[in-house]
Amino acid sequence: MRASSMRELIDGATAVVWGALAAGCDFFAGYPITPATPILLQMVREMPAVRGVAVQGEDEISAIGMCIGAAASGCSAMTATSGPGLSLFSENIGLAIMAQLPLVIVDVQRLGPATGGATTIGQGDVQFARWGTGGGYPLIVLAPSTTVECATLTVEAFALARCFRCPVIVLSDKALNLTQVTVTMPELPKRCSDREAPAIPLLVPFGSGRVVRFTGSTHDARAMITKDPEVVEALNRGMLAKIEDHRQDLERVRLDLQPGAQTLLISFGTSAGAMEVALGLARDQGQRVSGAVVQSLWPVPEIHLSTAAEGVRRLVVGELNPGLYAREIRCRFPDKEVVSLTRIDGRLITPEAYLDAVL
Numbered sequence: 569m570r571a572s573s574m575r576e577l578i579d580g581a582t583a584v585v586w587g588a589l590a591a592g593c594d595f596f597a598g599y600p601i602t603p604a605t606p607i608l609l610q611m612v613r614e615m616p617a618v619r620g621v622a623v624q625g626e627d628e629i630s631a632i633g634m635c636i637g638a639a640a641s642g643c644s645a646m647t648a649t650s651g652p653g654l655s656l657f658s659e660n661i662g663l664a665i666m667a668q669l670p671l672v673i674v675d676v677q678r679l680g681p682a683t684g685g686a687t688t689i690g691q692g693d694v695q696f697a698r699w700g701t702g703g704g705y706p707l708i709v710l711a712p713s714t715t716v717e718c719a720t721l722t723v724e725a726f727a728l729a730r731c732f733r734c735p736v737i738v739l740s741d742k743a744l745n746l747t748q749v750t751v752t753m754p755e756l757p758k759r760c761s762d763r764e765a766p767a768i769p770l771l772v773p774f775g776s777g778r779v780v781r782f783t784g785s786t787h788d789a790r791a792m793i794t795k796d797p798e799v800v801e802a803l804n805r806g807m808l809a810k811i812e813d814h815r816q817d818l819e820r821v822r823l824d825l826q827p828g829a830q831t832l833l834i835s836f837g838t839s840a841g842a843m844e845v846a847l848g849l850a851r852d853q854g855q856r857v858s859g860a861v862v863q864s865l866w867p868v869p870e871i872h873l874s875t876a877a878e879g880v881r882r883l884v885v886g887e888l889n890p891g892l893y894a895r896e897i898r899c900r901f902p903d904k905e906v907v908s909l910t911r912i913d914g915r916l917i918t919p920e921a922y923l924d925a926v927l
Contacts (some may be wrong), residue, residue: 572660580718580744581606587722590756595638597631606675607648628653630864635899639669648674662701670729677741688914691888706811709866712842743838819869829858835886846922
């Protein structure tokens with residue numbers, strides 16, 4: 569956990585750990601899985617220095633279960649995994665949503681499905697991160713595209729988890745997590761600041777002497793299981809509204825707009841680097857093109873993307889999957905041509921591929 573004007577050679581895993589420590593993380597549980605294991609190893613090493621706890625569980629299910637228990641007791645908890653582990657997390661993510669517990673989950677994506685390419689880049693967890701648990705309730709999903717953002721968006725994830733009392737997923741990928749780059753890390757807060765939160769019942773302080781009930785079933789304000797339609801409706805509407813009603817506050821998009829642009833390039837994660845290079849190449853050739861790097865994948869940042877797409881004829885969405893996020897863009901911009909630029913062979917999209925889509 570550091571920040572200085574010195575340039576340092578680090579990878580995304582280290583940046584995530586620095587961000588978690590800066591945000592006040594004091595509990596981590598995980599299970600080894602490529603390519604997320606370096607986060608586990610570093611958290612095991614760093615937690616004692618901040619009087620925190622780091623545990624390697626016997627599997628992914630136990631790891632997220634321990635994090636839920638820690639969060640319920642007031643800890644700032646985080647876990648890290650990859651696609652197969654996120655699949656195993658599914659039921660407990662739903663439990664954290666129902667219990668309205670703050671929890672940060674780092675998903676370092678790799679090529680799927682199943683074991684897929686364990687050491688190969690992929691971005692195929694985009695839809696699963698949002699819809700991979702029962703009920704259809706919203707999740708906040710952030711996507712860093714640089715090593716620095718691995719730190720800053722991890723800090724942000726803790727702040728949002730505490731504010732909205734829900735799981736927040738940081739959707740990284742193999743290339744970001746394992747590639748070492750030289751960066752100047754900005755000043756990270758010692759602990760993420762509190763912000764105005766939606767109306768959510770407060771957690772009972774651990775050790776307060778009060779009897780505490782915990783349930784994953786629909787319940788009333790005392791956590792007593794109920795099937796009263798009015799109570800159930802209020803609970804479920806509240807879990808929806810606390811995020812849906814604050815969508816504007818959750819939008820994070822890095823825009824590079826050019827007046828009169830006819831094409832808008834959209835990307836996230838590792839793929840955004842090639843997209844930004846392509847912007848410069850296209851403009852050097854006289855093309856009028858804008859770019860949008862999406863940092864908050866869910867909820868979809870409709871306001872920022874609508875601003876970026878104003879007057880544009882074509883939207884090019886680049887991603888390392890079969891076109892999962894392009895589906896969201898098509899739904900929101902039915903009057904525009906949407907080009908899905910994809911790779912599913914374990915290699916990166918090149919700047920030239922983006923440029924070809926512009927031309």
